[in-house]
Amino acid sequence: MTRSGKPSAKRVLIMDAAVKAFAQNGYHQTRIADVAREAGVAAGTIYLYFSSKDDLLISIFQEKVQGFITDFRNRLSREENAEVKLKKLVHLHLFQMQQHPDLAAVFQLELRQSRHFMSAYPKVDLKSYFGLIGEIIEHGQEQGLLRKDLYLSAVKKALFGAIDETVTSWLLSGRTYDLTHMAGPLADLFIRGLREDSLRTKMEDMSGV
Amino acid sequence: MTRSGKPSAKRVLIMDAAVKAFAQNGYHQTRIADVAREAGVAAGTIYLYFSSKDDLLISIFQEKVQGFITDFRNRLSREENAEVKLKKLVHLHLFQMQQHPDLAAVFQLELRQSRHFMSAYPKVDLKSYFGLIGEIIEHGQEQGLLRKDLYLSAVKKALFGAIDETVTSWLLSGRTYDLTHMAGPLADLFIRGLREDSLRTKMEDMSGV
Amino acid sequence: MTRSGKPSAKRVLIMDAAVKAFAQNGYHQTRIADVAREAGVAAGTIYLYFSSKDDLLISIFQEKVQGFITDFRNRLSREENAEVKLKKLVHLHLFQMQQHPDLAAVFQLELRQSRHFMSAYPKVDLKSYFGLIGEIIEHGQEQGLLRKDLYLSAVKKALFGAIDETVTSWLLSGRTYDLTHMAGPLADLFIRGLREDSLRTKMEDMSGV
Amino acid sequence: MTRSGKPSAKRVLIMDAAVKAFAQNGYHQTRIADVAREAGVAAGTIYLYFSSKDDLLISIFQEKVQGFITDFRNRLSREENAEVKLKKLVHLHLFQMQQHPDLAAVFQLELRQSRHFMSAYPKVDLKSYFGLIGEIIEHGQEQGLLRKDLYLSAVKKALFGAIDETVTSWLLSGRTYDLTHMAGPLADLFIRGLREDSLRTKMEDMSGV
DNA sequence: CATGAATGAGCGTTCATTCAT
DNA sequence: CATGAATGAACGCTCATTCAT
Numbered sequence: 001m002t003r004s005g006k007p008s009a010k011r012v013l014i015m016d017a018a019v020k021a022f023a024q025n026g027y028h029q030t031r032i033a034d035v036a037r038e039a040g041v042a043a044g045t046i047y048l049y050f051s052s053k054d055d056l057l058i059s060i061f062q063e064k065v066q067g068f069i070t071d072f073r074n075r076l077s078r079e080e081n082a083e084v085k086l087k088k089l090v091h092l093h094l095f096q097m098q099q100h101p102d103l104a105a106v107f108q109l110e111l112r113q114s115r116h117f118m119s120a121y122p123k124v125d126l127k128s129y130f131g132l133i134g135e136i137i138e139h140g141q142e143q144g145l146l147r148k149d150l151y152l153s154a155v156k157k158a159l160f161g162a163i164d165e166t167v168t169s170w171l172l173s174g175r176t177y178d179l180t181h182m183a184g185p186l187a188d189l190f191i192r193g194l195r196e197d198s199l200r201t202k203m204e205d206m207s208g209v
Numbered sequence: 210m211t212r213s214g215k216p217s218a219k220r221v222l223i224m225d226a227a228v229k230a231f232a233q234n235g236y237h238q239t240r241i242a243d244v245a246r247e248a249g250v251a252a253g254t255i256y257l258y259f260s261s262k263d264d265l266l267i268s269i270f271q272e273k274v275q276g277f278i279t280d281f282r283n284r285l286s287r288e289e290n291a292e293v294k295l296k297k298l299v300h301l302h303l304f305q306m307q308q309h310p311d312l313a314a315v316f317q318l319e320l321r322q323s324r325h326f327m328s329a330y331p332k333v334d335l336k337s338y339f340g341l342i343g344e345i346i347e348h349g350q351e352q353g354l355l356r357k358d359l360y361l362s363a364v365k366k367a368l369f370g371a372i373d374e375t376v377t378s379w380l381l382s383g384r385t386y387d388l389t390h391m392a393g394p395l396a397d398l399f400i401r402g403l404r405e406d407s408l409r410t411k412m413e414d415m416s417g418v
Numbered sequence: 419m420t421r422s423g424k425p426s427a428k429r430v431l432i433m434d435a436a437v438k439a440f441a442q443n444g445y446h447q448t449r450i451a452d453v454a455r456e457a458g459v460a461a462g463t464i465y466l467y468f469s470s471k472d473d474l475l476i477s478i479f480q481e482k483v484q485g486f487i488t489d490f491r492n493r494l495s496r497e498e499n500a501e502v503k504l505k506k507l508v509h510l511h512l513f514q515m516q517q518h519p520d521l522a523a524v525f526q527l528e529l530r531q532s533r534h535f536m537s538a539y540p541k542v543d544l545k546s547y548f549g550l551i552g553e554i555i556e557h558g559q560e561q562g563l564l565r566k567d568l569y570l571s572a573v574k575k576a577l578f579g580a581i582d583e584t585v586t587s588w589l590l591s592g593r594t595y596d597l598t599h600m601a602g603p604l605a606d607l608f609i610r611g612l613r614e615d616s617l618r619t620k621m622e623d624m625s626g627v
Numbered sequence: 628m629t630r631s632g633k634p635s636a637k638r639v640l641i642m643d644a645a646v647k648a649f650a651q652n653g654y655h656q657t658r659i660a661d662v663a664r665e666a667g668v669a670a671g672t673i674y675l676y677f678s679s680k681d682d683l684l685i686s687i688f689q690e691k692v693q694g695f696i697t698d699f700r701n702r703l704s705r706e707e708n709a710e711v712k713l714k715k716l717v718h719l720h721l722f723q724m725q726q727h728p729d730l731a732a733v734f735q736l737e738l739r740q741s742r743h744f745m746s747a748y749p750k751v752d753l754k755s756y757f758g759l760i761g762e763i764i765e766h767g768q769e770q771g772l773l774r775k776d777l778y779l780s781a782v783k784k785a786l787f788g789a790i791d792e793t794v795t796s797w798l799l800s801g802r803t804y805d806l807t808h809m810a811g812p813l814a815d816l817f818i819r820g821l822r823e824d825s826l827r828t829k830m831e832d833m834s835g836v
Numbered sequence: 837c838a839t840g841a842a843t844g845a846g847c848g849t850t851c852a853t854t855c856a857t
Numbered sequence: 858c859a860t861g862a863a864t865g866a867a868c869g870c871t872c873a874t875t876c877a878t
Contacts (some may be wrong), residue, residue: 009856010837036840041838041839042838042839043839043840044838044840044841045837045838045840048837048838080852203854
């Protein structure tokens with residue numbers, strides 16, 4: 001029952017408190033009591049909404065990531081050109097992480113370990129995000145913008161990893177610079193790497209994205 | 210003495226046992242007693258060589274990564290062409306991870322958290338690996354092979370992240386495919402993305418690497 | 419909260435169990451689990467009321483000694499004559515220790531070490547007991563019963579030490595005799611030692627105290 | 628075999644190092660390794676001379692106290708007058724403790740606990756010191772200097788306890804005053820308390836002791 | 837629904853002691 | 858005799874989880 005998708009206000013309250021607490025001290029260093037204090041509820045209350053501490057972390061990942069992916073998909077659907085989509089995706093990703101640095105910290109720094117034990121939670125992984133990237137690239141291939149001879153699964157991982165590491169580095173730097181500034185160069189690098197040779201031209205500016 | 214680089218046989222024995230144990234169950238799930246059993250020593254013995262469980266993890270990272278980076282540098286030093294260097298670096302990275310999957314698991318899945326608290330251990334981070342990547346790219350620019358208008362720090366992170374994610378995905382897949390097969394497409398993607406426009410040609414094969 | 423003087427029933431329950439356990443086997447030989455078993459609570463519960471095993475010992479000393487001193491003060495306040503006060507104090511001290519042999523054992527046998535590290539806990543020491551002794555003697559001096567040329571701080575220590583050793587010897591003997599029987603001779607010895615020369619008379623009996 | 632009284636130089640070396648170490652940090656807080664370092668020997672060597680850490684502590688107590696008592700006995704044997712003997716005993720006790728503050732710390736602060744578990748070691752206790760005190764007092768009674776109606780066992784404990792507490796207080800004060808200054812007042816108090824009524828006179832000075 | 841006192845399994849670490857050299 | 862690396866039993870403390878109110 002705790003895993004039902006009910007958007008209970010208190011459930012969200014607890015998740016947000018958990019994000020803040022996890023971001024500050026890391027998942028393992030954070031006690032349920034810390035989350036409870038941060039949320040202004042009793043420790044026991046958390047177990048009315050989540051079956052375990054692990055479930056809390058996984059739920060955060062699941063629901064928040066789901067939200068981002070859905071949001072990204074919606075925003076990108078307006079756009080027709082695959083290259084522009086790619087640019088926008090990179091930009092959106094970095095922008096959202098910059099807007100939600102606590103969430104970013106949880107994703108970037110706690111995710112790996114989570115991915116480990118989340119092997120058991122198939123729905124939790126990043127497959128649908130990889131799927132989104134794949135769709136865009138395939139779209140670009142259909143549009144004749146991107147090369148056909150791509151090892152798609154390699155490209156998807158490469159792009160995700162590049163964005164991911166960009167965010168991680170930014171976090172570990174203490175967030176001392178504007179993360180979205182990395183979007184242009186990053187997208188540029190990949191688009192050049194993927195572009196159909198016959199279409200080689202100067203990269204246009206990212207302005208307006 | 211504990212932190213000194215002394216190549217004590219028993220110290221190495223313990224580190225290897227720890228890598229195996231951490232890889233299997235994750236750092237937090239692994240008890241010191243597990244490492245001891247795996248190493249065939251008493252639990253107390255571990256504390257003759259490492260000051261804490263954390264120190265053990267950090268030492269693994271520090272010393273093993275250091276070894277890889279030194280090894281990579283040596284092997285690449287023979288090569289003159291920056292593009293070939295890049296290809297070889299990607300290939301070496303994936304090859305070594307495939308050769309040492311337990312070590313890879315520890316690096317990929319426990320590293321992030323480690324990076325988190327390792328902020329306090331300046332020597333422990335990946336700076337020198339980023340440095341190696343940067344040197345290769347700058348070399349390529351000097352050779353006129355790679356574009357001059359690169360945002361170097363973005364490129365370094367992107368390349369590292371791409372390789373890193375490639376390894377992680379392979380691990381989480383259960384190591385069901387040959388990781389080195391990803392080297393070619395991955396290197397190709399980046400070299401195309403970085404290459405001087407005037408030099409655009411078909412990518413040559415990775416054969417011989 | 420832990421250190422607050424709240425008369426929590428469970429807190430007292432734990433302290434009493436600890437006294438019993440410490441008395442039986444000594445502080446260091448007693449495990450928290452022993453105290454918990456004796457108290458009929460879980461080990462973790464102890465840490466809801468005391469911050470550490472040391473805190474438990476110190477709290478026993480602090481609160482129980484405080485209780486005794488307050489009690490002694492009250493009982494002695496009714497008495498006017500300083501010599502009688504002194505007799506009563508010695509008797510009360512021995513009587514209470516005989517009534518609470520477990521507590522006595524903890525005080526006598528664990529106290530010294532405690533005094534050692536309790537240097538850091540100013541409120542914990544015996545100052546107020548020494549103070550009580552001092553007040554009685556000064557009172558006797560004002561009454562003209564006791565000599566004026568006393569080295570007060572030496573006398574206080576001597577009296578306390580004499581009573582203290584009397585209790586310790588009794589404990590180490592296995593409590594094979596009536597401790598209060600020592601009160602008369604002990605008080606007699608000190609009163610004779612302190613008495614104004616001009617008042618020398620036969621010591622009256624301790625009967626009635 | 629380790630308990631043989633052989634005055635091995637290394638045995639003494641270790642005991643002295645142990646006294647220093649125990650005095651500094653307390654018996655329980657001191658590791659065998661600390662004693663070994665202080666003594667300049669290997670940890671294992673200690674076990675060639677003492678069967679256990681406890682044996683080391685007990686041996687210190689046993690042999691050092693024995694030495695003091697023998698020494699006291701010798702020095703007092705020259706003296707005929709029991710009152711003077713008593714004065715000298717108090718002075719000697721305080722003087723020796725002041726001369727050997729580390730030893731004093733071990734005796735005063737670790738002794739009680741030791742006395743506890745030393746019930747099992749009958750030869751270790753203070754009986755012979757109590758015996759010495761008793762002999763002096765009985766001598767005084769025979770000389771007609773001290774009252775006959777004394778509860779001897781009470782008096783012995785009282786005197787020992789008074790001296791003992793005087794030393795303990797001095798130690799806990801941080802040894803900020805001259806301990807031997809307490810000898811006069813302390814002896815005076817007891818001699819007055821013990822003296823035959825018919826002999827009441829002004830106490831002579833302690834000068835010359 | 838909410839609470840928070842109580843639980844108790846779990847583990848990192850210490851250190852007295854041993855023994856092969 | 859001396860060493861000191863190795864041992865492994867022992868334990869204080871934490872904290873996720875439960876449940877009576």
